[in-house]
Amino acid sequence: MKMIKQKIGVLMVLGLLLLGSFSSLIDLQPTQAASTDPTLTAIKKRGYMVLGVSADYPPYEFHKTINGEDKIVGFDIALARQIAKDIGVELHIKEMGFDSLLGSLKTGKADMIVSAMTPTPERKKEVAFSDSYLTVGQSVIVRKDDVDKYQSVMDFKGDKVGVQKQTTQETVAKDEMAGAQIVSLEKVTDLILNLQQKKFAGVVVEEPVAAAYVQSNSALALSKVKFTNSDYDCAVAVSKDAPAYLAAVNKTIRRVKKNGQFAEWRKEANAQMLTKQNFFQGYGSYFLKGTGITIILTIIGVFFGSLLGTLLALMKRAKNKIAKAIAIVYIQYFRGTPLLVQVFMIYFGTQILHLNVSAFASAAIALSLNSGAYVSEVIRSGIESVAQGQSEAARSLGLSQKQTMRLVVLPQAIKTILPALGNEFISLLKESAIVSVIGVGELMFQTSVVQGSSFKPFLPLVITSLIYFVLTLLLSLLLKYFEKKLHAKDSLNKANG
Ligand code: ARG
Numbered sequence: 001m002k003m004i005k006q007k008i009g010v011l012m013v014l015g016l017l018l019l020g021s022f023s024s025l026i027d028l029q030p031t032q033a034a035s036t037d038p039t040l041t042a043i044k045k046r047g048y049m050v051l052g053v054s055a056d057y058p059p060y061e062f063h064k065t066i067n068g069e070d071k072i073v074g075f076d077i078a079l080a081r082q083i084a085k086d087i088g089v090e091l092h093i094k095e096m097g098f099d100s101l102l103g104s105l106k107t108g109k110a111d112m113i114v115s116a117m118t119p120t121p122e123r124k125k126e127v128a129f130s131d132s133y134l135t136v137g138q139s140v141i142v143r144k145d146d147v148d149k150y151q152s153v154m155d156f157k158g159d160k161v162g163v164q165k166q167t168t169q170e171t172v173a174k175d176e177m178a179g180a181q182i183v184s185l186e187k188v189t190d191l192i193l194n195l196q197q198k199k200f201a202g203v204v205v206e207e208p209v210a211a212a213y214v215q216s217n218s219a220l221a222l223s224k225v226k227f228t229n230s231d232y233d234c235a236v237a238v239s240k241d242a243p244a245y246l247a248a249v250n251k252t253i254r255r256v257k258k259n260g261q262f263a264e265w266r267k268e269a270n271a272q273m274l275t276k277q278n279f280f281q282g283y284g285s286y287f288l289k290g291t292g293i294t295i296i297l298t299i300i301g302v303f304f305g306s307l308l309g310t311l312l313a314l315m316k317r318a319k320n321k322i323a324k325a326i327a328i329v330y331i332q333y334f335r336g337t338p339l340l341v342q343v344f345m346i347y348f349g350t351q352i353l354h355l356n357v358s359a360f361a362s363a364a365i366a367l368s369l370n371s372g373a374y375v376s377e378v379i380r381s382g383i384e385s386v387a388q389g390q391s392e393a394a395r396s397l398g399l400s401q402k403q404t405m406r407l408v409v410l411p412q413a414i415k416t417i418l419p420a421l422g423n424e425f426i427s428l429l430k431e432s433a434i435v436s437v438i439g440v441g442e443l444m445f446q447t448s449v450v451q452g453s454s455f456k457p458f459l460p461l462v463i464t465s466l467i468y469f470v471l472t473l474l475l476s477l478l479l480k481y482f483e484k485k486l487h488a489k490d491s492l493n494k495a496n497g
Contacts, residue, residue, distance in 0.1 A: 052110030290446030309375025382413030
């Protein structure tokens with residue numbers, strides 16, 4: 001009897017458990033789709049979402065000065081704003097090269113990409129895509145005089161055709177323009193520049209973009225060339241495994257397509273793109289801002305690079321084997337790898353370590369670390385140039401090793417290495433242009449912004465080269481002045497002594 005009771009009890013408990021889990025399954029179903037996932041929760045908790053964008057693609061996304069302020073506009077941006085609004089957070093825009101977008105989404109630097117991106121099978125392996133919000137064909141832009149020359153894809157045989165790096169245009173051009181030499185560049189603005197300068201015979205971009213450039217540039221025209229396989233969707237990319245987040249994005253897209261809002265944004269973007277403005281009034285502020293940031297980056301790089309360089313030089317001369325080894329490996333690494341790679345490593349690497357380092361800070365760190373390696377070699381050669389007798393004399397006068405270094409060797413070393421050090425600082429200033437790839441708003445970055453939004457690819461480059469020239473000239477004059485001063489002091493000392 002007792003046994004049976006026990007068995008019934010066990011059965012009842014099991015039954016209840018089963019029922020419980022079943023019912024929780026039932027009510028889980030509807031809430032799962034409607035409520036949230038960790039990605040969406042994190043975004044909501046943060047209060048803002050980061051949009052990754054390559055703003056060289058009018059009318060999808062491009063720069064425009066509005067009331068004297070630089071803004072990224074376009075119908076992709078309008079869509080992104082609406083998505084953020086519907087989720088209930090602010091939108092922060094982060095600009096970068098098209099080929100860096102997927103990486104930034106995967107490493108968490110961006111929460112979504114709206115950049116006319118086509119959901120290709122390869123990309124779908126990496127990230128998730130929303131429903132398509134637009135489907136368009138591809139066009140080839142040529143110079144106006146060449147319209148008759150290029151009638152079909154085959155006419156480009158033996159010529160150079162420009163495409164944006166890692167885009168679907170790259171694929172279609174390679175697949176269908178047999179015999180043409182396909183050249184991939186990072187920015188659409190650079191493609192247009194090459195076309196104007198007769199370096200390329202044609203440039204492949206999405207139809208609306210081609211129309212934009214042709215409308216605002218009388219020297220260019222649309223070719224009659226047609227591709228067979230070229231209707232591409234554009235969709236919003238978000239990270240994988242975030243079903244609720246993706247559902248929220250899709251909900252917005254479906255609504256704005258249905259109620260005509262999206263069509264409205266397209267019209268607005270077209271209008272914005274075509275309003276003309278005086279070049280210097282419209283873009284002067286970009287150059288000013290860029291120059292300011294370039295100068296700040298250089299000052300930071302020179303300061304920390306010199307500190308680090310001195311330290312490394314001393315370490316390399318130290319008796320301690322470990323210190324010496326660290327210095328040798330460090331210097332070898334930072335001089336032996338491209339600055340471009342170092343910038344990317346720091347920018348994306350810190351993200352993988354879950355440190356949210358801004359693009360500016362990453363750039364400042366990369367420039368300082370890099371310049372430290374070069375400065376250290378300059379300083380070391382300076383130290384070695386100071387005659388051995390000097391330190392021996394100082395030591396015999398009772399100065400400690402540290403004092404000898406600080407009071408006797410280093411001051412003399414600095415004088416001999418000043419020209420070499422000056423070269424190093426000048427190249428640091430010029431090299432800082434590289435950090436534009438991660439979206440730091442320095443001079444080079446602003447230049448490409450102006451190229452894009454003014455539809456003038458060459459003039460901004462001329463202005464920028466003049467600015468760099470003046471900056472490096474000023475820097476060399478400053479260094480000359482210091483050199484003179486040091487020598488004057490020196491001869492005074494000698495005269496007195
Ligand atoms: N639709 C093409 C692709 O996905 C090109 C997109 C380029 N977008 C841009 N903002 N530059 O590859």
